[in-house]
Amino acid sequence: MLVDLRSDTVTQPSAAMLRAMSDASLRDNARDGDPTVASLEEKAAGLTGKDAGLFVPSGTMGNIATILTRTRSGDRIVVESRAHIYRSEHGGYAELARVEPIPIEGESGAPPAAEVKRSLDAECGGSIRLVCLETTHNAYGGVVASLAEMEHIYREASSGGVSVHLDGARVFNASVHLGCPVAAITKHADSVVFSLSKGLGAPVGSLLCGSREFISAARQRVKMLGGAMRQIGPLAAAGLIALEDPFEFLENDHRTARRLAECMAALDPLAVEPASVVTNIVNIDLADRVDAGAFEARLRERGVLIGRRSNGLFRLVTHRDIGEAGIDHAIRSLEAVWAETGNSRSASLRGVH
Incomplete structure (x- = not known):
């Protein structure tokens, strides 16, 4: 996928x-x-x-x-x-x-x-x-x-x-x-x-x-x-x-973006504040807590493509071509790759807000 x-x-x-x-x-x-x-x-x-x-x-x-x-x-x-x-x-x-x-x-x-x-x-x-x-x-x-x-x-x-x-x-x-x-x-x-x-x-x-x-x-x-x-x-x-009736698709995009944000916040509370994600764009900041190149590459190996803006700063954008199965796959991949690449400092912060 x-x-x-x-x-x-x-x-x-x-x-x-x-x-x-x-x-x-x-x-x-x-x-x-x-x-x-x-x-x-x-x-x-x-x-x-x-x-x-x-x-x-x-x-x-x-x-x-x-x-x-x-x-x-x-x-x-x-x-x-x-x-x-x-x-x-x-x-x-x-x-x-x-x-x-x-x-x-x-x-x-x-x-x-x-x-x-x-x-x-x-x-x-x-x-x-x-x-x-x-x-x-x-x-x-x-x-x-x-x-x-x-x-x-x-x-x-x-x-x-x-x-x-x-x-x-x-x-x-x-x-x-x-x-x-x-x-x-x-x-x-x-x-x-x-x-x-x-x-x-x-x-x-x-x-x-x-x-x-x-x-x-x-x-x-x-x-x-x-x-x-x-x-x-x-x-x-x-x-x-x-333009006929785009709103149902867009509402779903916003919901799936929040799911991605909640996933990343659970893995690393410093990565993103889920409440700030109100539409279909999720910016995650992993600076100094992950090898950015390895993080992106290993997600790609699992079939998940994300945007890399700078060292440690990534953008994830949901859209109408990604269904629930796609979001589920992306979340599983994020969890697996984070376990492989995230450092101990991030792990110690899990669950802390």
Whole structure:
């Protein structure tokens, strides 16, 4: 059995997606538009409470297209200090948009509203043109920004004439955790990008949503970046299936992630705090308590793949392609490999909280 916990991007299209893809239109979307793509963009806009949507190849392209649309060279953007836009998109904000980031440390994907206000006041609304939020937050282990904090940030930014963009790659996971519609989250941002190819299970693509004026301008930026796609009806068809009713799958992903967290906490209380795992990402920190290379390799030998971020820091991501049998196998493998590689200091801490 192979259990791939490296990311939720490894999911395979469902049978329903494959059927829809085989029946989809094959119009040149970049030239004439495609009806399936148009339906997907309309569906995405409706779910996020925005006027319009734009199908883009990736969330990274959606993010940089937003920055290019909202800013000019020399402007500044506010970001959380561990945000994907800031740390994992190869500096596109600087290389392509020529903007300067103002990183602010936060804990839940959102820089504290008071710190955002302080930055805006210091600039007197000057060169800051955009505030970027992220929920769920990848680097912090899938944590979810509170609606109250997002609302506060949006109000402060809007009062200064500054736009807010939400990197919502996994915003549907946030919706499940908060028990609210996606639009209840995205109303606290002027634009949002979400991924179809993570927890939603489609093979390719993201949706950028916002006002009609914004999407019209962003479309030109996407073309400049090489993102104008042609016969993409089949990809859009898979996306439509992904959006039909994803919430049951996502709820299960959250449950299985907590099982993995509870397993690791039982093996090593210092590895993870299970209560902090609220969606489908489990960050485990085994620094100085395990040979990281051996830990990863021996899990691989047992058919369990995990993401290694740095020495001793790992990421496990649950998704719709991993059933209960897969999670059971992963837990048995973690227990066995920990017995082989964990040191005596960790063993002495078991059961201590």
